[in-house]
Structures are given as C-alpha cells and as structure tokens.
Amino acid sequence: xxxxxxxxxxxxxxxxxxxxxxxxxxxxxxxxxxxxxxxxxxxxxxxxxxxxxxxxxxxxxxxxxxxxxxxxxxxxxxxxxxxxxxxxxxxxxxxxxxxxxxxxxxxxxxxxxxxxxxxxxxxxxxxxxxxxxxxxxxxxxxxxxxxxxxxxxxxxxxxxxxxxxxxxxxxxxxxxxxxxxxxxxxxxxxx
Numbered sequence: 335x336x337x338x339x340x341x342x343x344x345x346x347x348x349x350x351x352x353x354x355x356x357x358x359x360x361x362x363x364x365x366x367x368x369x370x371x372x373x374x375x376x377x378x379x380x381x382x383x384x385x386x387x388x389x390x391x392x393x394x395x396x397x398x399x400x401x402x403x404x405x406x407x408x409x410x411x412x413x414x415x416x417x418x419x420x421x422x423x424x425x426x427x428x429x430x431x432x433x434x435x436x437x438x439x440x441x442x443x444x445x446x447x448x449x450x451x452x453x454x455x456x457x458x459x460x461x462x463x464x465x466x467x468x469x470x471x472x473x474x475x476x477x478x479x480x481x482x483x484x485x486x487x488x489x490x491x492x493x494x495x496x497x498x499x500x501x502x503x504x505x506x507x508x509x510x511x512x513x514x515x516x517x518x519x520x521x522x523x524x525x
Contacts, residue, residue, distance in 0.1 A: 440482025
C-alpha cells in the first residue's frame with residue numbers, strides 16, 4: 335500500500351499486530367457489562383460500562399455525598415437523558431468551574447471510562463486532595479453522545495462497534511442512520 339511504501343521509505347519499522355480488529359473486538363469485548371454483586375452500584379474501572387450503570391453510579395454519589403448533585407441538561411435525539419454530575423462544596427456557582435465531558439465519539443469507550451475515573455478520584459478520594467473541590471466547582475458529562483454510545487454497545491455483535499457519530503436522521507438522507515459527528519458541528523471560532 336501507499337502507506338507501507340512511505341513508512342518503508344522513511345525507515346520506520348512496523349508490524350501488524352492484529353490482522354482483523356473488528357473480529358478481535360467481537361470476540362474479546364466485555365459485552366454485555368457483567369452484573370456485579372455490589373450493593374450500591376455496578377461501576378468499577380475494569381470494564382466499560384453501559385449508560386445505565388454510569389447513571390446508577392451518579393445516583394449513588396448523589397445519595398452518599400452532600401456536595402454531589404445530578405442535573406439533567408437535556409435529552410438526546412433518541413430522548414435519552416444527558417446527565418451532568420455537579421461536584422460543588424458550598425453550592426455551585428460560587429467558585430471557578432471545571433467542565434469535563436467525555437464520550438463525544440460513540441466508539442471511543444475509553445473516554446467515558448476516563449471521565450468517570452476522574453470523577454471517582456475527585457469524590458471518593460477527596461481527602462487526598464481536598465483543595466480540588468474546595469477551590470473549584472466541577473461538572474462532569476460522562477457521555478456526550480448517549481445515543482451513539484448505546485448504539486455501539488448494542489450492535490457489537492452486529493458489526494457496528496465502530497459507529498462514531500450521533501444517531502440523528504435528516505430529511506432527504508437515504509442512509510438509515512446518517513448522524514452528526516458532534517465535535518465537527520460547531521461554528522467557526524466557537525469556544
């Protein structure tokens with residue numbers, strides 16, 4: 335291929351580790367999420383979790399910590415709630431804010447895992463770094479693209495694990511699930 339020729343030309347070493355990544359994932363992905371014998375929630379950071387597990391964990395955090403509050407900021411195209419965990423001591427809006435969103439690309443399951451790991455570290459291990467919550471208000475959106483994330487988790491066995499976009503449908507588009515690549519949907523100079 336052109337890429338292989340170019341890599342050889344510039345003298346980089348390379349090798350193919352997995353011949354067929356799609357087949358490898360189909361055989362090795364932790365799907366569906368294992369149900370654990372945990373009393374309060376199903377979250378851990380050994381597996382990738384379904385949206386329901388993440389939101390169930392949010393409910394647990396809200397019950398356990400008085401500085402955690404869940405807020406629904408809207409619904410997705412398929413009417414899934416988009417939940418944010420607000421971590422604010424002394425009420426939100428009184429300190430500088432830190433916004434963490436994850437999961438904008440449906441197929442990148444590591445992103446919600448990293449975002450929820452950060453939230454867990456911030457809240458459950460607060461005594462190791464209390465200044466983080468004392469000095470900042472935190473807002474975590476663990477799955478920016480809940481419909482796409484759900485689609486990749488449901489369709490692993492159907493071969494659509496690599497879906498990236500939202501699942502929105504537009505008039506005049508012949509593809510059943512055209513979708514929008516969410517991070518390429520902002521206006522020029524946004525942010």
